[in-house]
Amino acid sequence: MSIPIILLTAPSPPFSYPVSWGPDMPPDHQAVWAVKVALAYFLIGLGSMIVVISAINDIKIPVLAAGGSVDSISRTAKFKLSIGITSLVAIILGLVFLVLDAGKPYTAWEIITYGLTYGRWESWMFLGTIFLIMILLLGLIYSALWLGNAMPNITMFKKLGSWYTSSNLSSRTSRYLLISLITLFGILGASYGGVLFSLTNIALWRNPVLVILFPVSGLSSAAAVGMLLTTVFIKDESSKEHNTLLWSTIDLYSVIAEAILTAMFLAIGVYNPNASMSVNQVLFGAYSLYFWVLVVTLGVAIPMLLEISLHKISPKKYIYFVPIITILILIGAVSLRYYVVIASAYYYGPISPFSPTQMQFPWGTVWGE
Secondary structure (H helix, E strand, O other): OOOOOOOOOOOOOOOOOOOOOOOOOOHHHOOOOOHHHHHHHHHHHHHHHHHHHHHHHHHHOOOOOOOOOOOOHHHHHHHHHHHHHHHHHHHHHHHHHHHHHHOOHHHOOHHHHHHHHOOOOOOHHHHHHHHHHHHHHHHHHHHHHHHHHHOOOOHHHHHHHHHHHOOOHHHHHHHHHHHHHHHHHHHHHHHHHHHHHHOOOOOOOOOOHHHHHHHHHHHHHHHHHHHHHHHHHOOOHHHHHHHHHHHHHHHHHHHHHHHHHHHHHHHHHHOOOOOHHHHHHHHOOOOHHHHHHHHHHHHHHHHHHHHHHHHHOOOOOOOOHHHHHHHHHHHHHHHHHHHHHHHHHHOOOOOOOOOOOOEEOOOOEEOOO
16 A cells, blocks of 8 residues: 655745736845935935925915015025925935846836736835825926926926916915925935835834834934025025025924934834834844934934024024035935944844735735735
8 A cells, every 4th residue: 555645835924926027036044124225215205394384384375485585586496396306306215226226127117017007006116106106297397386486497397387487366376285295205205215124024124113203313413404495596685585585494304203203213112022023123232322313313413503503693694504504414314224223134033034924004914815
């Protein structure tokens, strides 16, 4: 009597879809986190939030730069146009870094059709792509509207610009709708990276603070860049001083919030046994020097002191502080995303970061269903 031999083979993973836009090497052979991703979410946060700040200010149209008196609508428009272009460039560069990191840049666009074809429309990777496309298109519209006022000799754009700044009811209603859409998708775009990381199985990344920390950090970077653009494009001295203080105030409060949220983010990690290893590497281990110098000292403490000086004395006397503050804020924002999060990627508990068991916020769909 022969005994049948049963060969046990592992079933195919239910989550293995024909993905052509992903990494071109096995997950266990690639770096979990790279500088391209850190730069991508930094630029996306900056680009998304700077146009949000500027658009919200447009509620006061006829716009006087950022709320004060300005010498002409043309100079106001040039300032606003510089905000729109900065937003577009930052978001496009961020998307380029994400595409390059994906490993197959020529087919990266298929993430959109992939989400629809395989019913993954509720995945935050798919939704995040839609959010970024929307804020990019809205930023393009916003820039075109202000181009008409900045260059009135271009007839088509001049009509658009005049319509946008008009005080009649239809223009105001359309303007408020555009501002609402920019605000909504700008915040969603800036939050996308934080949500995506919070859905992984890496302990410190699974932290609700990360969802708020990313857009707040983006707000800080955006305000710092807006402050710098003010000094370049606003020529009237009183208006320049007013606007510098306004952007500096936004930046100061957002930096304070960023510091508090970073402390909360790490504090939650300390009390999580699976995340404490990551926190230890940030505060006392391999990345501690970079964290305390680049994030805490250069990115938070010194900019706060300089901005308090601007408010206490006069921006006119200390206007040369502005580029210094901007550079330090940007260094801190990039470093926060890189060193705090890279420690989570390479120093974590025994759970594999590639196990596809996370819940997809906010609908709660499990990968593989």
